[in-house]
Amino acid sequence: GENVEQHPSTLSVQEGDSAVIKCTYSDSASNYFPWYKQELGKRPQLIIDIRSNVGEKKDQRIAVTLNKTAKHFSLHITETQPEDSAVYFCAALASGGSYIPTFGRGTSLIVHP
Amino acid sequence: NAGVTQTPKFQVLKTGQSMTLQCAQDMNHNSMYWYRQDPGMGLRLIYYSASEGTTDKGEVPNGYNVSRLNKREFSLRLESAAPSQTSVYFCASREGGVPYEQYFGPGTRLTVT
Numbered sequence: 535g536e537n538v539e540q541h542p543s544t545l546s547v548q549e550g551d552s553a554v555i556k557c558t559y560s561d562s563a564s565n566y567f568p569w570y571k572q573e574l575g576k577r578p579q580l581i582i583d584i585r586s587n588v589g590e591k592k593d594q595r596i597a598v599t600l601n602k603t604a605k606h607f608s609l610h611i612t613e614t615q616p617e618d619s620a621v622y623f624c625a626a627l628a629s630g631g632s633y634i635p636t637f638g639r640g641t642s643l644i645v646h647p
Numbered sequence: 648n649a650g651v652t653q654t655p656k657f658q659v660l661k662t663g664q665s666m667t668l669q670c671a672q673d674m675n676h677n678s679m680y681w682y683r684q685d686p687g688m689g690l691r692l693i694y695y696s697a698s699e700g701t702t703d704k705g706e707v708p709n710g711y712n713v714s715r716l717n718k719r720e721f722s723l724r725l726e727s728a729a730p731s732q733t734s735v736y737f738c739a740s741r742e743g744g745v746p747y748e749q750y751f752g753p754g755t756r757l758t759v760t
Contacts, residue, residue, distance in 0.1 A: 543687070566747055577737065577751040578690070623689060633678065633697075633747060634705070639689040 536561040538626050540638025548646050553614050555641045557624035558606040564626040567607045568635065569598060572621045581622075582609070585629075614645045649673055651752035653738050659758045660728040668723040668755050670738030676750070677743035679721035681705075681713060683734040684754075690737065696721055698743070728759045 537560040547553050559567075565586035570578040584591045584598045584607065591598050595614075600607040607626075611618055621642050625635035651672045660666055670679065681693040692705030696715040710732060712724045721740075725732060738752040 540689075568747065568749075577753050579751070580748045583747070627747070629747060633741065633743075634692065634695065635749070637689040637691075639687060 536564060536626055536628075536636040538624060538636045538638045540624050540641060542641060543639065544642045544644070546644045546646065547614055549614060549616060551614055553611045553618070553643055553645075555609045555622055555624070555643070556606060557608070557626075557638050558604075559626040559636075560605065561626070561628065562605070563628040566627050566629045567598070567600060568625050569609050570623045570625070570637075572623065572640075574620070578623060611643075614643075616645050616647050619643055619645045651738055651740055651750050653736075653752035653755050655755060656753065657756050659760065660725075661760055662729060664728050665724070665726050666728065667725075668736055668738075668757075669720070670722065670752055671720045672738075672740040672750070673719065674740065674742070674750065675718070676740035677718070678741045679715065680739040680741075680749065681711075681721070681723045682737045682739065683707065683732075684737060685734050693723065693736075725757075728757075730759045733757060733759045 540557045568583040571581045572578040595612045597610040621640045623640045624638040627635040654669045677698045680695040682690040691707050694713040696702045699718045714722045736755045739749040741749045
């Protein structure tokens with residue numbers, strides 16, 4: 535089955551800095567890669583996703599890149615703000631099946647004012 | 648439109664007690680999922696229902712049973728609770744096909760003593 539590794543487990547940055555979270559996956563059939571943000575005590579919510587036919591996708595301060603050859607994808611947050619503090623989860627899945635995403639273990643991002 | 652709702656929000660059980668976690672969605676989604684979230688472990692799939700009338704095991708099904716009561720409702724039952732089942736439980740749903748986004752409920756925090 536699919537295996538998703540996520541690093542780092544904790545990331546501490548100063549407000550205004552950039553943050554990068556990296557994930558690797560094992561199954562070459564995976565073709566959809568969502569990122570979820572979970573604020574403390576809240577539910578996970580999708581913030582951005584990328585499909586395997588695209589190398590990069592941006593949405594304001596957030597971007598995701600995908601390297602299919604190396605089987606890794608990354609989340610980039612620029613100009614971090616305290617409200618970006620949360621746990622971020624990456625996931626990978628093959629869209630042709632019953633849609634069972636495999637999640638990474640999460641990265642706790644702390645943005646210091 | 649309430650999205651995905653879960654009851655109860657909190658529950659304390661003694662070892663050996665049973666209980667059912669309830670989940671309902673009002674988005675007419677076909678697929679529903681139960682996850683558990685433990686510190687440092689990410690989201691692990693317990694059971695899922697790809698469509699009304701079907702259920703399948705996920706990564707960690709032992710000690711749990713599920714019922715897809717109708718298209719809206721998907722319940723998770725613990726027949727004989729154990730301390731290892733102390734966790735936060737999330738229900739999720741998705742439409743089926745494209746788009747692939749999962750919508751999560753607010754979670755149930757369960758403690759087994």
